[in-house]
Amino acid sequence: MREVRIFELEHGEPAAAWRVAHSSIFKVISGEIWLTVEGDAEDYWLGAGESFELPRGAVAWVSSGEAGARFALASGSERSAAMPARTLPGWNWLPRWLGVA
Secondary structure (H helix, E strand, O other): OEEEEEEEEOOOOOOEEEEOOOOEEEEEEEEEEEEEEOOOOOEEEEEOOOEEEEOOOOEEEEEEEEEEEEEEEEEEOHHHHHOOOOOOOOOOOOOHHHOOO
16 A cells, blocks of 8 residues: 655745655655755755655655645555565566566
C-alpha cells in the first residue's frame, strides 16, 4: 500500500523541516519549491511536474516560491519495498508494466 500526502505552502511561510520516515518521492504539483536535504551540498528549485527521491531518515527542508506551491509526498510500505521482485515461470511474456516480467 502507498500513502500519498498533499501539502500547500504559501509564499512567506517559514521553511518547514521534517525527518523522512520511509523512502519517499517528493513531487511538485504547482508553483515552485526550494528543497534542501541535510548532508547534501546542493539546494534544489523544483517546478511543477518535477520530483525528487528522499531517502529514509533524511531531514528535508522546503519552502515555496513567490506564488506558493502544492506538492505531494508519496511513500510505499516498508514491507512491499523490502520484498524482492519475483518472476513466475512461464509468464515472462507478460509486459513489464504488469510487474511480472
